[in-house]
Structures are given as C-alpha cells and as structure tokens.
Amino acid sequence: LAKTTQPISMDSYEGQEVNITCSHNNIATNDYITWYQQFPSQGPRFIIQGYKTKVTNEVASLFIPADRKSSTLSLPRVSLSDTAVYYCLVGARTDSWGKFQFGAGTQVVVTP
Amino acid sequence: GAVVSQHPSWVICKSGTSVKIECRSLDFQATTMFWYRQFPKQSLMLMATSNEGSKATYEQGVEKDKFLINHASLTLSTLTVTSAHPEDSSFYICSAPGDSLTQETQYFGPGTRLLVL
Numbered sequence: 381l382a383k384t385t386q387p388i389s390m391d392s393y394e395g396q397e398v399n400i401t402c403s404h405n406n407i408a409t410n411d412y413i414t415w416y417q418q419f420p421s422q423g424p425r426f427i428i429q430g431y432k433t434k435v436t437n438e439v440a441s442l443f444i445p446a447d448r449k450s451s452t453l454s455l456p457r458v459s460l461s462d463t464a465v466y467y468c469l470v471g472a473r474t475d476s477w478g479k480f481q482f483g484a485g486t487q488v489v490v491t492p
Numbered sequence: 493g494a495v496v497s498q499h500p501s502w503v504i505c506k507s508g509t510s511v512k513i514e515c516r517s518l519d520f521q522a523t524t525m526f527w528y529r530q531f532p533k534q535s536l537m538l539m540a541t542s543n544e545g546s547k548a549t550y551e552q553g554v555e556k557d558k559f560l561i562n563h564a565s566l567t568l569s570t571l572t573v574t575s576a577h578p579e580d581s582s583f584y585i586c587s588a589p590g591d592s593l594t595q596e597t598q599y600f601g602p603g604t605r606l607l608v609l
Contacts, residue, residue, distance in 0.1 A: 401498065424587075426599065482538070485535055
C-alpha cells in the first residue's frame with residue numbers, strides 16, 4: 381500500500397509558480413502517480429498523471445525522479461482560482477487499484 | 493473525457509429514513525466503482541468498492557448493512573444509507589476508473605451532500 385505524504389498547506393501570490401512535492405516511498409512497480417484538485421463541495425478533478433520522468437499538459441507539469449519515490453506538481457503562474465486542495469495519489473488498475481487511498485492533501489491559497 | 497455523475501447533488505432527510513445516492517458513468521462502462529465519504533475540512537475516506545455482478549467490498553469499520561451498495565449495471569452504482577442518523581451527514585463521492593485509453597485514471601463524481609436532521 382503506497383502511502384503518500386504532502387505538505388499540509390502552501391501560500392502563494394498570483395502569477396507565481398507553485399511546486400508541491402509528494403513522497404511515496406513504497407510506490408509499486410505498476411503504480412501511476414496522479415494529482416487531483418478539489419474545490420469545496422466538489423468532487424476531485426483530474427489534473428495530471430505520470431509514471432516516470434516529466435509530464436506536461438495545459439495546466440500543470442509533473443516531475444518524477446528516476447527512483448519514483450517522490451513527485452512534484454508544478455502549477456505555473458497561479459491565479460486566485462487555483463486556491464484548492466491538491467491530492468497526490470498512487471495506484472494502478474492492474475492490482476485492482478490497490479485501494480486508492482487519499483492522503484491529507486495540500487491546501488494551496490493564492491492571494492492577490 | 494470520462495464523466496461521472498451523481499444524483500442527487502444534495503439531500504436532506506429525517507433521522508431514521510433511508511437515502512439512495514446514484515453514481516453513473518456517462519460515456520464509459522465501469523465494472524468497478526468506488527464510494528468515498530468526506531467530512532468538513534477532512535480528506536476523502538474510501539468506504540467501499542462496488543463491483544458489477546458481485547458483492548461490494550467494504551473498508552474496515554464501514555457497516556455493510558448500513559451502507560448498501562448495488563452495482564446494477566456497467567454504468568450505475570447506488571449507495572443507500574439505511575436508517576440515517578445525524579452522524580451520517582457528510583459529503584459522499586463516487587469514482588470510476590477510466591476507459592481503455594485512460595485506464596490508470598480515476599474519475600470522480602461531483603459529490604452528494606447529505607444532511608440528516
């Protein structure tokens with residue numbers, strides 16, 4: 381069971397880059413790393429997923445070192461609407477998702 | 493992309509009554525769905541795994557007779573909170589793994605807010 385550890389909170393100003401690092405020392409070979417964003421009273425929204433190296437999409441980048449024991453979500457030029465809780469999860473379909481368990485998440489607060 | 497819906501989005505009921513929450517995968521089939529519960533200012537807690545054509549599997553500490561799960565089809569799972577009490581008031585969220593193109597991704601519903609009076 382891959383447990384994840386993230387900072388509880390991070391503060392940032394508009395326009396800055398926010399980097400959230402997640403530790404997952406017990407990640408299994410088949411596990412993917414997925415990041416979600418959650419606003420109050422809404423379900424988590426998929427942001428980005430990766431297996432190794434770097435992945436980039438239109439909203440974020442995900443950096444994964446070779447040992448895969450951690451990953452860093454990078455949010456470029458955040459705005460006020462990026463204030464949310466961000467969750468890092470590891471899991472894989474191949475092991476019946478290995479119990480897709482949420483950690484505490486990181487509360488990101490963006491101020492003007 | 494894969495879309496998961498939930499109905500209702502919110503519900504208020506009296507103590508002792510039962511409430512049914514539906515979770516649907518709108519544009520893909522899901523043989524497995526997951527149900528979570530989230531209390532204010534807390535993370536999501538996995539309650540159970542819903543399996544199409546077989547019994548649900550529950551996490552430790554979750555009463556299977558209180559939280560009835562039925563995976564009626566490849567696109568629908570329901571969670572029934574039986575004899576609801578105020579302590580069952582929470583935000584209930586379902587998820588489903590994506591289709592073959594995004595198979596390692598879980599997609600979440602918008603959640604259902606339950607308030608038991």
